[in-house]
Amino acid sequence: QSxxxxxxxxxxxxxxxxxxxxxxxxxxxxxxxxxxxQQLPGTAPKLxxxxxxxxxxxxxxxxxxxxxxxxxxxAITGLQAGDxxxxxxxxxxxxxxxGVFGGGTKLTVL
Amino acid sequence: xxxxxxxxGGLVQPGGSLRLSCAASGFTFTRYAMSWVxxxxxxxxEWVSSIGASxxxxxxxxxxxxxxxxxxxxxxxxxxxxxxxxxxxxxxxYYCAKDRxxxxxxxxxxxxxxxxxxxxxxx
Numbered sequence: 001q002s003x004x005x006x007x008x009x010x011x012x013x014x015x016x017x018x019x020x021x022x023x024x025x026x027x028x029x030x031x032x033x034x035x036x037x038q039q040l041p042g043t044a045p046k047l048x049x050x051x052x053x054x055x056x057x058x059x060x061x062x063x064x065x066x067x068x069x070x071x072x073x074x075a076i077t078g079l080q081a082g083d084x085x086x087x088x089x090x091x092x093x094x095x096x097x098x099g100v101f102g103g104g105t106k107l108t109v110l
Numbered sequence: 111x112x113x114x115x116x117x118x119g120g121l122v123q124p125g126g127s128l129r130l131s132c133a134a135s136g137f138t139f140t141r142y143a144m145s146w147v148x149x150x151x152x153x154x155x156e157w158v159s160s161i162g163a164s165x166x167x168x169x170x171x172x173x174x175x176x177x178x179x180x181x182x183x184x185x186x187x188x189x190x191x192x193x194x195x196x197x198x199x200x201x202x203x204y205y206c207a208k209d210r211x212x213x214x215x216x217x218x219x220x221x222x223x224x225x226x227x228x229x230x231x232x233x
Contacts, residue, residue: 033219050219051219099157101157
């Protein structure tokens, strides 16, 4: 079981908006920044969002993120077929003194 | 251009050892923390270990604590993961990743990743 909870899958049609949630606790998301990663099939993960809501240079502004309390959300607007991937949230956990990831969410563009 | 090149993966029997290496280039290695993250085939990401820029602070997942040791050679810009007492559930792709900050306990994000090296523990 992952420390951070994500929905296993989400789906939406091209052009639509989708959100992916990441739920944690006061010892992780509640106390630290959240980062978001995209992993296309057969490739290494790629950082999309750092410091909870900052886009990495070169990442489309269709990707945005926010954090509130012990939860975080990644939003993707104007969905494209190329957005189909697994998405992971990550942060640090004070109680574990360890990094933690969510279980991952598979995005399907219908 | 930042490059992280992992090596050292392979087949090993339960109880065996392996040493992974990650050769880094294209950035000032001594300024950033580094991490190892693994992914079992068809599964999600699992954080394994991190080390601060100076090597003075190290952290481990409970699943590997006491069996794995992370280290770095700043003069050679290389990150290591010594893995002992390997178990079947250690089978995974192991990724080396660069942190955005210098401390091993950073939550800012891992901004560059290698392509991974596969470790298979079989009996």
